[in-house]
Amino acid sequence: MSIRFYCKCFIAIALAFSCQSKVWAQKQSNLIANRDIEFKNRLSYPWSNAELTNILETSSTPNIIRFSPDGKILASVDSEKISLWDTDNGTIQREFPSHYSSEYDLEIPSTAISFSPDSRFLASSTWSQGFLSPDRSLIVWDIKTGEEVFSLEESEGCRQVLFDPTGEIFYTACGTKVKAWSFPNARQLFSLDLKHPVETMAITSDGKTMAMVDANTTGGTQGEQSNKIQIWSLNETQSKPIGILNGHVNDIVRLEFTPDGERLVSSSYDGKINVWNWKEGKTYQRTNHLHSKDGLFSLSSDGRLIAGNFHSSVMTDLITGLPLRNVMNLSGESKNRLLAFDPQGKLFATVQQSSKAGDRQIYLWQDNAQSQQTSLAIEDNYLSITVAERWNTQKSEMEDKLESDLVKPSAIGKDPQAIALAALGLKETTESEQEQVTIDYDQDKSPVVKIIQTNLADDSVAGIRYLVKFVPYNDNDANMWQVVWAGQQFKCYKGRGHLDWSKDLCN
Numbered sequence: 001m002s003i004r005f006y007c008k009c010f011i012a013i014a015l016a017f018s019c020q021s022k023v024w025a026q027k028q029s030n031l032i033a034n035r036d037i038e039f040k041n042r043l044s045y046p047w048s049n050a051e052l053t054n055i056l057e058t059s060s061t062p063n064i065i066r067f068s069p070d071g072k073i074l075a076s077v078d079s080e081k082i083s084l085w086d087t088d089n090g091t092i093q094r095e096f097p098s099h100y101s102s103e104y105d106l107e108i109p110s111t112a113i114s115f116s117p118d119s120r121f122l123a124s125s126t127w128s129q130g131f132l133s134p135d136r137s138l139i140v141w142d143i144k145t146g147e148e149v150f151s152l153e154e155s156e157g158c159r160q161v162l163f164d165p166t167g168e169i170f171y172t173a174c175g176t177k178v179k180a181w182s183f184p185n186a187r188q189l190f191s192l193d194l195k196h197p198v199e200t201m202a203i204t205s206d207g208k209t210m211a212m213v214d215a216n217t218t219g220g221t222q223g224e225q226s227n228k229i230q231i232w233s234l235n236e237t238q239s240k241p242i243g244i245l246n247g248h249v250n251d252i253v254r255l256e257f258t259p260d261g262e263r264l265v266s267s268s269y270d271g272k273i274n275v276w277n278w279k280e281g282k283t284y285q286r287t288n289h290l291h292s293k294d295g296l297f298s299l300s301s302d303g304r305l306i307a308g309n310f311h312s313s314v315m316t317d318l319i320t321g322l323p324l325r326n327v328m329n330l331s332g333e334s335k336n337r338l339l340a341f342d343p344q345g346k347l348f349a350t351v352q353q354s355s356k357a358g359d360r361q362i363y364l365w366q367d368n369a370q371s372q373q374t375s376l377a378i379e380d381n382y383l384s385i386t387v388a389e390r391w392n393t394q395k396s397e398m399e400d401k402l403e404s405d406l407v408k409p410s411a412i413g414k415d416p417q418a419i420a421l422a423a424l425g426l427k428e429t430t431e432s433e434q435e436q437v438t439i440d441y442d443q444d445k446s447p448v449v450k451i452i453q454t455n456l457a458d459d460s461v462a463g464i465r466y467l468v469k470f471v472p473y474n475d476n477d478a479n480m481w482q483v484v485w486a487g488q489q490f491k492c493y494k495g496r497g498h499l500d501w502s503k504d505l506c507n
Contacts, residue, residue, distance in 0.1 A: 046367035047305065047315055048324050050348065054090040056362040057485065058083065059387040059411075062338060062351050063109065065362065068119040071344035073143070075122065076351075076362060079109045080393055082124060083484070084143065087347060087364065091379075092471045092484040096141055099126040099134040108134045112160045116183070117167040120144065125172065127157030127197075138172055146472055150186045159197055159215060164207040171210070173198035178212065180236070190236050199226060202255040202264070203234075209242075210234055211264055211278070213252040226251040229266055231278060247274050247283055253295040258303035263318070265306065267295035273308065275318060286321035296338065301345035309337060314350075360386075382467055382487025383503040387411060390423040391483050411483040412473050419483060420449040420468040446471050447481060460496040460506040465489040 056074075064077035073093070074085040082096040098107040110124040123140045137154040138161055141147065152158065152174065160173035163183070170183050178192040178201070199215035209231065216226035229245040229252065250268040257264050264278040273290040274283045292308030299306055299318070306318045313323035337352045348365040387393060391411035409422040417439050436452040451466040467487050473480040492498055492506035 047348070050365040050367055052363055053347075053366050054087075054364040056085055056090050056364065057384060057386075058351075058360045058362060059391075059393045059484075061359045062362065064113060065338050065340045065349055065351060066113055066115065067340055067342045067347070067349070068115045069117050069343050070119040071342040071346055073115075073119065074340075074347075074349055074362070074364070075113055075115070077110045077113060077124075080107060081482075082110060082113065082122070084122075085362070087342075090364070091469070094143065094146060094472055095474075095482050095484070096122070096124070096139075096146070097474055099124070099136060099139070101132050102135050104132060106132065108132060112158075114161050114163050114170070116163050116170075117165060121149065121163075121184075123161040123163065123170060125158035125161040125174075127159045128155070133157070137174060140170075146474055149184060156197075159199060160201050162201060162203060164203055165205050166207060169207070171201070171203070173201060173212075178210075180234075190239060192232065192239055196225070199251070200253065200255050202257050204257050204261040205259055206261060208234055209261070211245075211255050211257070211266075213255065213266075216251045227268065228252075229255065229264070229276075229278075243278075243281060245276055245278060245281060247276075248272060254297065256297075256299055258299060258318070259301065260303055263303065265297065265299060265318075267292060267297055267308075269295055271295055271309075273297060273306070275306075284321075287316075287318065289321065290316060298339050298341045300341045301343050305341075307339050307341060307348065309339075314339070360388075379467075379485060379487055381501075381503055382489055385466075385486040385488060387483055387486060390486065391419070393482075412480060414479055414481070416447040416449050416468070416470050416481050419470075419481070420451060420466070420486075423483070424451065424466055424468075424486075460493060461490055462493045463491040463501075465491070465501055 058076060058078070060078040060080060062076040062078050066075045067073070072087055074087050076083045076085065080098055083092050084094045085091065086093045098109050100107055108126050110126050112125045114123045120143055121140055122143055123138065125138045126134050127137065128134070133155055134157060135153065136151040137158040138152040139148055140150040142149050152172065154174040156175040158172050158174040161170065163170045168183055169180050169189065172179050172181065176194050176197055178194065178198060180189040181187065182189055196214040197217060199213045201210055201212040203210050212230050212232065213228070214225040227248040227250060230241055231243040231245065233240055233242045248266065248268045250270040252266055252268050254267045255264065264276040265273065266276065267273045271291040271293055273292055275287040276283055290308070290310065292310055297306055297308040304318055305315050307315045310316060310323065315324040316322065317324065337350055339350045341348055346366060349362055351362045352359045390408065392408040393411045409419065411419065413419050417437060421437070438450045440448045440450065447470045449468040452463060454463040456463065465488065468483060469485040470481040471484050473482040489501040489503055490506055491501050497506040498504060
């Protein structure tokens with residue numbers, strides 16, 4: 001063969017390798033591009049562009065927030081009461097008092113709450129803290145009427161309460177027993193006898209499996225199982241433990257199953273979060289890096305997202321372990337906060353936990369796909385008055401009388417008009433002032449007091465108008481009311497500002 005023939009073969013082989021390299025390079029480029037797209041898709045979600053839709057002004061700092069299953073109510077628990085907010089308009093529709101110790105004449109805050117699946121009932125529990133024993137450790141209320149439908153005394157207290165998914169059973173963790181009760185007739189069905197009180201518990205969506213953790217009642221570790229998760233099979237005839245999950249170093253504070261029941265999420269006080277394949281007894285590697293301050297977290301309605309006080313984001317994909325980008329970024333001072341997903345997947349609530357005024361505000365968010373323009377509420381045109389600054393928000397022993405020697409009159413009583421007048425300092429009005437007081441009722445038949453002051457001893461302010469809103473306190477039949485919001489408007493003299501009512505100050 002000639003040299004020319006070999007040269008042609010060499011050139012052909014070189015060209016073939018060149019084309020193959022180009023094809024391989026193109027495939028690699030496409031693969032990298034597809035991976036980039038997939039990675040970006042993993043990081044994006046409708047919640048990435050969440051919008052703030054409402055700010056709820058509370059009288060004191062909440063320590064628990066929880067949505068009702070239908071998403072129409074947000075319950076906020078503080079040291080004095082349980083407030084039920086209407087999530088559509090951002091107003092309180094009812095308040096329930098805290099638990100109470102008559103022996104020491106002290107209110108005891110709820111340590112756990114649970115809504116019934118139909119959102120009609122709310123259960124609240126509390127446990128004995130040192131010398132303090134509540135009169136009733138567990139109370140179940142009818143949300144619509146405010147009626148108390150069931151209660152337990154339980155001298156040792158109840159740390160947890162939980163409705164099962166059917167609403168026909170609710171579980172109480174009181175003392176060293178977890179008891180199952182029929183609902184609403186409250187007949188005891190069965191009991192799980194344990195060695196220690198229960199710190200937290202969760203139940204699968206089919207109601208057949210419960211996860212629970214012992215409380216560390218001694219503050220030590222010897223003999224305690226406060227960092228281990230017990231898995232129980234629930235059955236009225238024979239409930240039994242079926243496994244133990246061991247993966248936390250510190251005490252576990254919270255448990256929650258995903259809606260499909262396939263995953264169990266646990267968190268400890270040191271912030272470590274584990275996502276379990278609980279049936280196989282192992283954790284998912286992709287989420288082993290998750291840490292949330294104080295172990296606070298909440299799961300989305302589809303079980304795809306977990307929200308927490310994470311270092312780089314508020315929300316993380318529970319499957320991939322990747323953070324969502326641009327989700328409600330906060331400054332370093334604001335990352336330790338309560339948070340909760342709405343079970344309907346429409347809302348997300350947050351509240352800061354700090355010594356600043358911001359910890360009395362609950363923020364309601366909607367994802368970008370569902371946010372809508374809301375109508376302007378009447379309160380938006382009033383300058384808000386902080387309730388806790390003018391009223392004592394705890395129930396007074398003399399509910400029918402406003403004591404003149406109190407620095408702050410009680411916000412709770414039977415006479416809304418007297419409560420409003422006393423707290424706004426109108427007893428010290430000058431002779432030149434004139435007052436007009438009216439009391440109306442809103443669509444929920446709750447009183448709204450409107451007070452107008454004119455002929456003020458002021459060369460700029462022609463008038464001040466106050467609006468004070470009330471909601472039922474506890475049972476409807478008690479005819480008790482509590483202040484939940486107050487605001488003021490101003491009318492100015494000519495040349496000193498606006499001539500109509502406005503929240504803007506006069507010049």
